Amino acid sequence: MSQPDHRERIVEAALAHVPFDGWSAATLAAAARDSGVAVSLARALFPRGGTDLALAWHARLDAAMAGALAAEDLAPLRFRDRVARAVMLRLSLAEREAMRRSLALFALPQNAPAGARAAWATADAIWRALGDASDDVNWYTKRASLGAVQAATALYWLADDSTGHQATRDFLDRRIAGVMRVERARARLRANPAARALLWAPMRAIGRIRAPAMRRDPPGGPTPAAPAPQAPRNGGARP
Numbered sequence: 001m002s003q004p005d006h007r008e009r010i011v012e013a014a015l016a017h018v019p020f021d022g023w024s025a026a027t028l029a030a031a032a033r034d035s036g037v038a039v040s041l042a043r044a045l046f047p048r049g050g051t052d053l054a055l056a057w058h059a060r061l062d063a064a065m066a067g068a069l070a071a072e073d074l075a076p077l078r079f080r081d082r083v084a085r086a087v088m089l090r091l092s093l094a095e096r097e098a099m100r101r102s103l104a105l106f107a108l109p110q111n112a113p114a115g116a117r118a119a120w121a122t123a124d125a126i127w128r129a130l131g132d133a134s135d136d137v138n139w140y141t142k143r144a145s146l147g148a149v150q151a152a153t154a155l156y157w158l159a160d161d162s163t164g165h166q167a168t169r170d171f172l173d174r175r176i177a178g179v180m181r182v183e184r185a186r187a188r189l190r191a192n193p194a195a196r197a198l199l200w201a202p203m204r205a206i207g208r209i210r211a212p213a214m215r216r217d218p219p220g221g222p223t224p225a226a227p228a229p230q231a232p233r234n235g236g237a238r239p
């Protein structure tokens with residue numbers, strides 16, 4: 001059996017233990033036993049224990065969300081409703097207690113960077129599923145804005161007992177409307193000749209920003225290795 005199969009089995013088995021032991025080393029060991037995977041192999045597959053286990057669970061939800069969206073006809077929806085549909089679908093695929101435990105895990109200072117990367121990956125998965133083709137600074141701002149919206153919505157969803165989570169959907173609509181107001185204000189600013197003249201230099205610099213080659217990497221992620229230095233011609237002598 002391949003390593004991806006082992007990982008999937010462990011993540012699936014872990015969900016029965018997370019409500020009691022959280023995303024922890026104890027959950028990883030119990031999930032390994034339940035799935036028939038050697039504990040030593042499980043620790044090798046998830047070297048940071050519960051943290052890597054939670055990250056794998058989030059990645060699985062992202063993939064499931066993207067697959068479900070691909071099977072839906074979103075064309076009749078306004079774009080803001082497509083975004084809302086993706087966020088709500090992602091939440092509906094998650095076990096609530098597992099989500100609660102993961103948010104608590106990533107709230108710890110030592111796990112905050114991993115949590116930020118997971119949130120960025122989810123925002124990126126949503127934008128890619130919706131066909132985003134931006135390759136400039138908008139690639140970053142879209143994911144940063146959506147990441148903030150989905151984090152706030154997830155916290156609201158955890159306490160929402162309304163029918164069909166309608167209260168969460170209403171909350172999400174208000175957050176998206178707020179982001180759109182900001183975008184409209186930015187558009188008016190760009191259309192203003194005086195503002196364009198004042199902000200010419202910073203806007204020119206921002207215009208040079210491009211999306212990373214590895215689309216899943218957040219800012220500060222892996223960068224291509226620098227090319228190896230070439231030996232000087234003529235044995236190092238001046239030309």
